[in-house]
Amino acid sequence: MAGTSNQSVGRAFRIVDELAENGGGSVSELADRLEMPVSTVHDYLQALVETGYVTVTDKEYQTTTRFLEVGHRQRHRLEVFKAVRDELETVAEETGEHATLMIEEADQAVILTVQEGPDAINLFAYPGARMPLHATAPGKAMLAHMADDRVDELIAQHGLVAVTSRTITDPEILFEQLEQIRRQGYAIDEGERIAGMVCIAAPILDKSDRIRGAICVCGPQSRIDESRRNEIADVAKRAANVTQVNLDYV
Amino acid sequence: MAGTSNQSVGRAFRIVDELAENGGGSVSELADRLEMPVSTVHDYLQALVETGYVTVTDKEYQTTTRFLEVGHRQRHRLEVFKAVRDELETVAEETGEHATLMIEEADQAVILTVQEGPDAINLFAYPGARMPLHATAPGKAMLAHMADDRVDELIAQHGLVAVTSRTITDPEILFEQLEQIRRQGYAIDEGERIAGMVCIAAPILDKSDRIRGAICVCGPQSRIDESRRNEIADVAKRAANVTQVNLDYV
DNA sequence: AAAACCCATCCGAGATAGTCGAAAGTTTTC
DNA sequence: GAAAACTTTCGACTATCTCGGATGGGTTTT
Numbered sequence: 001m002a003g004t005s006n007q008s009v010g011r012a013f014r015i016v017d018e019l020a021e022n023g024g025g026s027v028s029e030l031a032d033r034l035e036m037p038v039s040t041v042h043d044y045l046q047a048l049v050e051t052g053y054v055t056v057t058d059k060e061y062q063t064t065t066r067f068l069e070v071g072h073r074q075r076h077r078l079e080v081f082k083a084v085r086d087e088l089e090t091v092a093e094e095t096g097e098h099a100t101l102m103i104e105e106a107d108q109a110v111i112l113t114v115q116e117g118p119d120a121i122n123l124f125a126y127p128g129a130r131m132p133l134h135a136t137a138p139g140k141a142m143l144a145h146m147a148d149d150r151v152d153e154l155i156a157q158h159g160l161v162a163v164t165s166r167t168i169t170d171p172e173i174l175f176e177q178l179e180q181i182r183r184q185g186y187a188i189d190e191g192e193r194i195a196g197m198v199c200i201a202a203p204i205l206d207k208s209d210r211i212r213g214a215i216c217v218c219g220p221q222s223r224i225d226e227s228r229r230n231e232i233a234d235v236a237k238r239a240a241n242v243t244q245v246n247l248d249y250v
Numbered sequence: 251m252a253g254t255s256n257q258s259v260g261r262a263f264r265i266v267d268e269l270a271e272n273g274g275g276s277v278s279e280l281a282d283r284l285e286m287p288v289s290t291v292h293d294y295l296q297a298l299v300e301t302g303y304v305t306v307t308d309k310e311y312q313t314t315t316r317f318l319e320v321g322h323r324q325r326h327r328l329e330v331f332k333a334v335r336d337e338l339e340t341v342a343e344e345t346g347e348h349a350t351l352m353i354e355e356a357d358q359a360v361i362l363t364v365q366e367g368p369d370a371i372n373l374f375a376y377p378g379a380r381m382p383l384h385a386t387a388p389g390k391a392m393l394a395h396m397a398d399d400r401v402d403e404l405i406a407q408h409g410l411v412a413v414t415s416r417t418i419t420d421p422e423i424l425f426e427q428l429e430q431i432r433r434q435g436y437a438i439d440e441g442e443r444i445a446g447m448v449c450i451a452a453p454i455l456d457k458s459d460r461i462r463g464a465i466c467v468c469g470p471q472s473r474i475d476e477s478r479r480n481e482i483a484d485v486a487k488r489a490a491n492v493t494q495v496n497l498d499y500v
Numbered sequence: 501a502a503a504a505c506c507c508a509t510c511c512g513a514g515a516t517a518g519t520c521g522a523a524a525g526t527t528t529t530c
Numbered sequence: 531g532a533a534a535a536c537t538t539t540c541g542a543c544t545a546t547c548t549c550g551g552a553t554g555g556g557t558t559t560t
Contacts, residue, residue: 008258009258047260071313072377258518
């Protein structure tokens with residue numbers, strides 16, 4: 001296999017991942033979790049501290065705000081991000097639910113921005129959160145506007161992993177839904193990623209019909225009943241449309 | 251000097267820095283800028299892509315949303331961040347200006363959150379943005395609540411670099427101001443970091459009087475005239491106080 | 501209060517694996 | 531359609547990463 005790439009780089013980021021996941025740790029703790037020799041982990045942590053991406057306070061290693069910085073800079077350069085402007089806020093206000101902007105990256109759906117409704121912090125929704133495309137409304141909205149063979153390829157490569165009991169795992173059903181999404185102009189997910197959650201998402205296309213992202217509204221099933229779905233879908237579609245216009249305008 | 255630390259880790263992050271700075275690049279472009287052999291840069295980029303922290307599309311390498319994710323996770327674990335809750339929003343609304351939450355990290359002032367007022371995007375204010383402590387109101391507010399010898403040490407180590415023509419470069423004047431800040435309960439900066447900008451900041455202390463951060467309000471000199479300064483300072487002080495209470499409560 | 505223990509840090513020899521020149525392959529330019 | 535520019539592959543050399551073990555500080559146990 002890959003005998004090529006740089007081992008040190010891989011290990012450094014494995015450590016970063018671990019730090020991010022479990023919120024810091026000590027040398028031996030990390031060595032334990034990563035199953036690496038203590039002295040090796042120590043060496044890496046020292047190197048990471050030198051880069052400024054990790055700090056150590058009282059033998060506790062932590063990631064620094066450098067990640068925030070790099071992340072925000074990247075986000076500011078993304079055209080979709082600039083194009084939504086405050087449409088998301090409007091969506092959150094109008095629906096009273098969480099509104100998120102999502103894009104596709106590395107075959108996954110990723111949250112770029114979260115605009116909170118009246119609710120508290122949602123553990124599952126934060127900038128950078130990733131999830132399978134087929135298990136979310138925004139993911140399906142984006143799939144619906146990719147070439148069919150690209151979708152086939154994705155299925156072949158990653159499969160249709162079940163995230164909850166309601167996740168779509170049958171390619172045939174998925175394709176049916178994609179067809180429907182194209183007709184309706186929006187996608188819906190009922191507990192396919194998080195049990196009890198309903199998400200409604202509208203795709204953002206550019207002038208050459210390339211999919212650029214999706215605007216998604218999420219809330220508990222109890223609050224998003226049949227009667228509100230059309231209304232929410234309309235709000236999302238409108239916001240997606242405005243974004244699209246801004247996008248082409250840039 | 252440091253003959254120890256891992257060279258590869260350092261180089262990997264130098265490349266990341268470069269990507270973040272100039273918004274991506276090609277192999278040769280980066281090799282040029284970093285003065286590294288093309289093949290070496292190529293190797294690193296490949297390794298970085300494998301980690302998922304960098305992507306390549308059409309020979310353009312870019313940082314990914316992984317940085318956003320790691321950054322946001324870290325931020326969510328910071329107590330000050332949780333403690334401000336929506337005080338910042340209140341501050342922005344009440345003053346009609348930018349409000350930021352800042353902390354000290356690696357001897358610098360770093361923005362954690364930006365709450366925008368009616369204004370557009372401020373190029374200088376984004377989460378993760380770093381600046382010298384002595385050249386900003388929040389920085390001075392934090393310095394005012396550090397031990398004097400810590401401040402001496404900082405000056406010895408980094409000096410009092412001038413960011414604008416109005417930046418404080420004389421230690422004596424700085425110490426005078428710190429004294430005044432402690433008396434007044436807030437710090438002010440008039441064009442010391444950005445010409446034409448006035449910032450007013452209140453320190454956030456925990457129950458053991460350790461400095462944890464600062465709440466800062468910034469706006470153009472023309473809009474923040476003498477008469478409004480007390481009012482703004484009061485708003486910032488109140489928000490800092492509420493934050494402090496939340497902090498001790500956690 | 502001594503001993504045992506845990507953990508971070510240092511050290512250095514050995515060998516893996518990073519490095520980079522050069523060549524091959526690919527895309528763009530003129 | 532040739533040349534230029536750039537990316538990617540290859541491979542040998544050896545720089546440098548690796549990690550067992552020693553060191554020492556700090557804390558808990560007996």
